Amino acid sequence: MFPQVLRATFFPEDASSADILMKNADQAMYAAKNNGRNCWSCFTSNMRAASEIRSKTAYELRDALRNQQFYLMYQPILELATGNIHKAEALIRWQHPEQGTIYPAEFIAIAEETNLITDIGDWVFKQAVNQVALWQTNFDIEFQISVNKSPKQFINKMSNWVNHLRELELNGRSIIVEITENLLLDMHELVIEKLLNFRDAGVQVAIDDFGTGYSSLSYLKKFDIDYLKIDRSFISNLDSESNDSILCEAIISMAHRLGMKVIAEGVETDSQKQLLVAMGCDYAQGYFFSKPLTADKFEAFLLQQGQINPYIQSSTAIL
Numbered sequence: 409m410f411p412q413v414l415r416a417t418f419f420p421e422d423a424s425s426a427d428i429l430m431k432n433a434d435q436a437m438y439a440a441k442n443n444g445r446n447c448w449s450c451f452t453s454n455m456r457a458a459s460e461i462r463s464k465t466a467y468e469l470r471d472a473l474r475n476q477q478f479y480l481m482y483q484p485i486l487e488l489a490t491g492n493i494h495k496a497e498a499l500i501r502w503q504h505p506e507q508g509t510i511y512p513a514e515f516i517a518i519a520e521e522t523n524l525i526t527d528i529g530d531w532v533f534k535q536a537v538n539q540v541a542l543w544q545t546n547f548d549i550e551f552q553i554s555v556n557k558s559p560k561q562f563i564n565k566m567s568n569w570v571n572h573l574r575e576l577e578l579n580g581r582s583i584i585v586e587i588t589e590n591l592l593l594d595m596h597e598l599v600i601e602k603l604l605n606f607r608d609a610g611v612q613v614a615i616d617d618f619g620t621g622y623s624s625l626s627y628l629k630k631f632d633i634d635y636l637k638i639d640r641s642f643i644s645n646l647d648s649e650s651n652d653s654i655l656c657e658a659i660i661s662m663a664h665r666l667g668m669k670v671i672a673e674g675v676e677t678d679s680q681k682q683l684l685v686a687m688g689c690d691y692a693q694g695y696f697f698s699k700p701l702t703a704d705k706f707e708a709f710l711l712q713q714g715q716i717n718p719y720i721q722s723s724t725a726i727l
């Protein structure tokens with residue numbers, strides 16, 4: 409039988425020792441696997457540079473948590489029918505001492521590969537829970553913060569999030585956990601157990617980037633999913649004639665019939681917002697309303713929108 413992936417590197421152009429040639433070939437194999445199976449790839453010097461950057465990032469990530477280099481930004485999620493903002497998505501940032509702000513696209517995958525995602529994810533969760541508790545108390549409103557949770561976090565041993573909510577005497581509904589569609593295809597018993605645990609505790613679950621993975625509609629019902637977040641790629645091409653518009657309408661109608669609410673991601677223009685309102689979409693998030701904000705700026709934004717009283721004091725959570 410042929411191998412599913414062929415890898416190649418050349419002697420003496422790429423390296424002269426067998427050891428390094430084998431490493432090069434491995435890097436070519438990873439590149440080929442990333443492009444899907446049944447393909448081949450040749451080693452290039454860019455691969456070596458990328459691999460060196462990955463190793464450096466993995467090394468530095470280990471200390472980032474201990475050195476308090478992470479912080480959270482909060483992006484408002486607006487209820488389209490009322491304009492109310494009672495939800496926000498927590499998005500992690502890494503304040504690197506030399507490189508400045510590093511975005512999650514550059515380090516979450518590495519944190520997953522190295523299993524550091526478990527500790528980072530626990531930190532994100534606790535920070536978000538403390539923040540939502542402060543906002544609920546100070547603003548006297550029902551507020552929810554959604555946190556992204558990688559598939560790896562379901563499999564690895566992690567602190568019990570539901571217990572943490574109970575310790576703070578917080579209602580489970582204060583938190584929405586965002587997962588991706590592909591997680592539902594993984595029938596790992598730990599995934600099922602944790603999703604059912606969340607449901608029993610009242611924690612809501614959203615499917616992030618909906619439409620980009622293997623959408624298995626039967627699983628949506630089975631796991632009692634609360635929200636579908638339509639991926640930005642569908643929203644960016646919305647106009648009344650486009651195929652994406654038809655897809656969005658179909659997703660919204662299906663979600664409603666299955667008892668789920670819909671959040672549109674990446675809304676950047678008023679016309680996108682108007683189309684989503686006309687389709688009966690429930691919530692929207694995107695630069696048109698606000699970019700992700702620090703906790704202080706988020707409060708100022710709520711104040712400016714008339715969503716909270718002006719006499720309320722600042723309430724940034726610090727762990």
Ligand code: C2E
Pocket residue numbers: 483498499500511512513516529532556557558586616617640673674675676693694695696700
């Ligand atoms: P996501 O969960 O789908 O989050 C939405 C991303 O889209 C965010 O990027 C947000 O800043 C960006 N965004 C929101 N509105 C707009 C818009 O109108 N236009 C454009 N162009 N972009 C918009 P960000 O913060 O860079 O996060 C990227 C991804 O990293 C997230 O995608 C999520 O998958 C992951 N991520 C972020 N924080 C965490 C975390 O704490 N844990 C884990 N496991 N993953 C995280």
Ligand code: MG
Pocket residue numbers: 497556586616
């Ligand atoms: Mg998300």
Ligand code: MG
Pocket residue numbers: 616617637639640673
């Ligand atoms: Mg998303």
